[in-house]
Amino acid sequence: TTLNREALKDIDTLSTKEKDRSQNFFALGIAFWMFDRPMETTIEWVNKKFAKKPDVAKANITALQTGYNFGNTIRAFQNRYRIRPAVLEPGTYRKVTGNQATAMGLVTAAQKMGKPLFYGTYPITPASDILHALAPLRHFDVRTFQAEDEIAAMGSVIGAAFGGAFAVTGTSGPGIALKSEAINLAVALELPMVIVNVQRGGPSTGLPTKTEQSDLLQAMFGRNGESPVAIVAPRSPSDAFDMAIMAARMAIRATTPVMILSDGFLGNSSEPWRIPNADDIEPIEVKHPQGLKEGADVFFPYERDPETMARPWAIPGTPGLEHRIGGLAKAPITGNVSYVPEHHEQMVWERAEKIARLADFIPEQDVFGPAAGELLVISWGGTFGAVRTGVARAQEKGYRVAHAHVRYINPFPRNLEDLMQRYDRILVPELNGGQLAFLLRGKFGVDVVSYPKLHGRPFKISEIANKIEEVLSR
Known part of the structure; x- marks a missing residue:
């Protein structure tokens, strides 16, 4: 404080209290010196930000430069670091966290499939930032719903998916534990949706603000019965954008829940992200049956696509496509409640097969380094x-x-x-x-x-x- 006041003593138009507000720029100047970074861009920003308050701009810039000179003169720091500029492709960049990129990827996916995005959730660390990022985006047909608990949040997502929206929920490990029964229902209903798990340390409340990858087996097996879901995992904050879109493609293709396994470190970390051209992102084709097939007298809600094994995603209210859904075991094709052993086994294998067939849709594994x-x-x-x-x-x-x-x-x-x-x-x-x-x-x-x-x-x-x-x- 004393050093900052001394540096600004010649600016008579500002009070001592106003001058003290420049202390953060003094500290920033030290950081600029420590990491050997140029200050021109920041000085330009300050002049633009405080164009109508030139004395404030002058105080902030003076504090910034004084902090830099202080670091250079006093030599109180043992080390100085030089960070080379990143080698980046040409384009327009912005800083993005993993949670922000996930949110933007989900919105992009909804736009590319021509659907409203419904995000039903219950706030929980470290996933809440996704809700914060999505809530202001009503102009992109985004609808956010903060439920009273995790179970209600998952129930709302099932309802939104049944109604024809691109439905998503986000949480962390404890929330997945509470949502597991409803996720199981979504598997049985075979509705497309995305579930985001920003993992943190466990078990129980565990380490709410720390990172971990300990929910992998929970994602694979954490539901009763044979209940497979597709699972993807982004590798970096910017990759979270691409993987959110890919998760949506997989969910639509196989009419299945897809879980994104992010983590606290990835979700809260940031990196430069090259903003893509929206026209370069392929559309996500969504097929809704518009009525009964020619010559058919009844709709078969579990008649599967021979390539993907997906069932029809019929929108409620479509004439002729009335059908029942629920968690009881079903007969193949008709979807009628059935306890016939062969029916149960067939449906179990069909649900597993459509997840397995996604292997033909996703890219092959790449390798960094020698092929052997x-x-x-x-x-x-x-x-x-x-x-x-x-x-x-x-x-x-x-x-x-x-x-x-x-x-x-x-x-x-x-x-x-x-x-x-x-x-x-x-x-x-x-x-x-x-x-x-x-x-x-x-x-x-x-x-x-x-x-x-x-x-x-x-x-x-x-x-x-x-x-x-x-x-x-x-």
Whole structure:
């Protein structure tokens, strides 16, 4: 405070209280010096922001420059950091968090399918920012509903999906636990919707403000009966935009709930995001039956598409398409309540098959590094940055190591099994007790080295690099 007041003593038109408001610019100037960043853009912004208050602009700029000079003169800091500009494709960029990008991706998906977006939710850390981002967007036909609890929120989403809207809910692990019975109903009804889980540390209330990836098995198996849902996981804040759109495409294609597994670190972190051209994003085709098929006397709500195994998404009130839905076991094709053993088994396998067939719709798994080698590191979710950089450092040391970051978890990419067989060893770092490693062993019968971390914090690059060397030295 004293240093800032001394720097601004010659500005007589401002009171001491008004001058003290410039202290944040003094601190910002120190940060500019510490990270060796130019101040011209910020000075330009200050002049524009306070164009009608030139004395305030002068005070803020003076404080900023004084803070920079203070850092340069006093040498109180042990280190100074130089951050090189990111190598980015040409385009228009903005800073975006994972939760913001998820919200924008959901709105884009709704626009591309020509549907209103219904977002029914109950506030919970660290997912509430999605609601905050969507609530002001009524002009994009976005309708947000803050329910009294998690169960009611999920029920509202089921109703919106049945009514023909693009229906979405968002929560974190405790909310998924409460929503699980209603999610199960959505699986039985076979309605398209997206469920966003911004994971945090558990169990129970756990670590509300810390990150974790411990809800993977909950997403896979956390419902009674054979109840599969499709699962995707963005790798970065900007990737959350693309994966939200892809989740919508998968939900519509298979008439199924799709779960997005984000996490607290990814959801709250930010990065530069190149704003896409809306015209470059392919439309999402939605087919609603408009009436009975030619020559038919009755509507069959569970007559499946031979390619996708999806059932018809019939809008209530369409003449001739009246049908019943509910959680009781159903007969194939007709959807009538049925306890016939063969009917139950057939419906179970049909629901599983339509999830499995999404493997033909999603992209194949890509690899960073050699197509075969000593070690393949498989990661997922918000661990991408640390793992990719750790692998790159190992490659610089001459190790034949590659990185596969899995964004599609149920189903897995169709080439993942073949890819894993090309490497001598497989390392799976994740922020849980080894859940992806468990799935890979069970699905493909491969021997993997699990590297779990449960600190409520992301991986460090050094942790990944050191673990790679440790595994390869055995």
